[in-house]
Amino acid sequence: MDAESDPVADSADNTEPLPVPSLGGYAVRPSREVVEHQAQRAAVDDPHHVPTVLPPFDFSALDMKRAPMSRARWAMVAGAVGVVAVVVGALTVAATRSEDTATVAEETPVLEDTRDxxxxxxxxxxxxxxxxxxxxxxxxxxxxxxxxxxxxxxxxxxxxxxxxxxxxxxxxxxxxxxxxxxxxxxxxxxxxxxxxxxxxxxxxxxxxxxxxxxxxxxxxxxxxxxxxxxxxxxxxxxxxxxxxxxxxxxxxxxxxx
Incomplete structure (x- = not known):
């Protein structure tokens, strides 16, 4: 004769989290529907139960757009870029003049004493x-x-x-x-x-x-x-x-x- 099922025991057993299947030894994350279903059952069976797995957070509700940059900040950035451009230009001109001077010095013929x-x-x-x-x-x-x-x-x-x-x-x-x-x-x-x-x-x-x-x-x-x-x-x-x-x-x- 089979033993009768115990509703209370069945209810207690169902409060445990479902086993997480694995593929090739790596844990597979349960879907959102599975997690929500577990949480609902736990709340019905035991109002004081704290779920061991939290439902995934919905990031779509957040506004991911950046706040527009203020005019003052734009002015600071533009000023910094201008200073860098001036410094780079000055260094380029100085390097060019140095090369020109070196080129002129190399191209100037040296007169040798041809006296015998x-x-x-x-x-x-x-x-x-x-x-x-x-x-x-x-x-x-x-x-x-x-x-x-x-x-x-x-x-x-x-x-x-x-x-x-x-x-x-x-x-x-x-x-x-x-x-x-x-x-x-x-x-x-x-x-x-x-x-x-x-x-x-x-x-x-x-x-x-x-x-x-x-x-x-x-x-x-x-x-x-x-x-x-x-x-x-x-x-x-x-x-x-x-x-x-x-x-x-x-x-x-x-x-x-």
């Missing part, structure tokens, strides 16, 4: 007669030249005019340097109707061309220039007395070349 003391000493031994080495000073030579001496005039220019003497490495350089000098000058016929530019010869070797000579006159500036193919020296003497100075220069050259 040995070539200068050699040139000093090749000066025309009547030109003492102590009257001359070495300077950086022109392009393709080995050495250059600038010599001052004597108290009487007729005795020794101001001059510049240049030593080069070979005959081709001598010719090209002489041609540039002629092209940059106002060429005239030399005194005594001597061809300018034209070949010149020494009295000791009249059949041998020693080099080329030319005369130039521009206003009061007179110049006589010539090459010496044996010594590879290009010479030029000058005066500031017009035609009279040119005559004087040519006379000196004829006696000292």
């Amino acid at each position: 003391p040995a070539a200068e000493q050699r040139l000093a031994t090749l000066l025309p007669t009547g030109v003492p080495a102590e009257a001359c000073a070495a300077s950086a030579p022109q392009a393709d030249a080995l050495a250059q001496l600038n010599c001052r005039a004597a108290a009487d220019p007729a005795e020794r005019p101001a001059a510049r003497y240049t030593l080069v490495a070979d005959r081709d350089t001598l010719v090209s340097t002489f041609d540039r000098m002629v092209q940059s000058s106002s060429v005239v016929v030399c005194p005594g109707r001597i061809q300018s530019p034209g070949p010149w010869r020494r009295n000791a070797t009249p059949n041998v061309v020693s080099g080329t000579v030319f005369c130039a006159l521009k206003g009061q500036q007179a110049l006589v220039g010539w090459t010496d193919e044996s010594s590879l020296v290009l010479s030029e003497i000058s005066a500031n007395s017009g035609q009279a100075g040119l005559d004087q220069l040519f006379t000196w050259w004829s006696a000292n070349s």
Whole structure:
């Protein structure tokens, strides 16, 4: 004979929370309907019973919108952004100027001293007669030249005019340097109707061309220039007395070349 069911016992048993099923060992949260049903039954069976599982909170009732930002706060934010923009701009300009300065410093060519003391000493031994080495000073030579001496005039220019003497490495350089000098000058016929530019010869070797000579006159500036193919020296003497100075220069050259 089966035992009769006890309503009170059944009621007491039904107040216990329902078992929570699991999937793969992980607890599964009961649905909202299940939780509410358990709470209702517990309230009917035992008014003093406190539910062990609270129903899920409905967040939809809350207003999740943010309160609008006040004008004063907007002004503070805008001001801060403006200050940051000014600082970044100033740093960018300073960095750009620094780079430009560095670029300019890197691109500025460094002039090297191209003087050759040995070539200068050699040139000093090749000066025309009547030109003492102590009257001359070495300077950086022109392009393709080995050495250059600038010599001052004597108290009487007729005795020794101001001059510049240049030593080069070979005959081709001598010719090209002489041609540039002629092209940059106002060429005239030399005194005594001597061809300018034209070949010149020494009295000791009249059949041998020693080099080329030319005369130039521009206003009061007179110049006589010539090459010496044996010594590879290009010479030029000058005066500031017009035609009279040119005559004087040519006379000196004829006696000292």
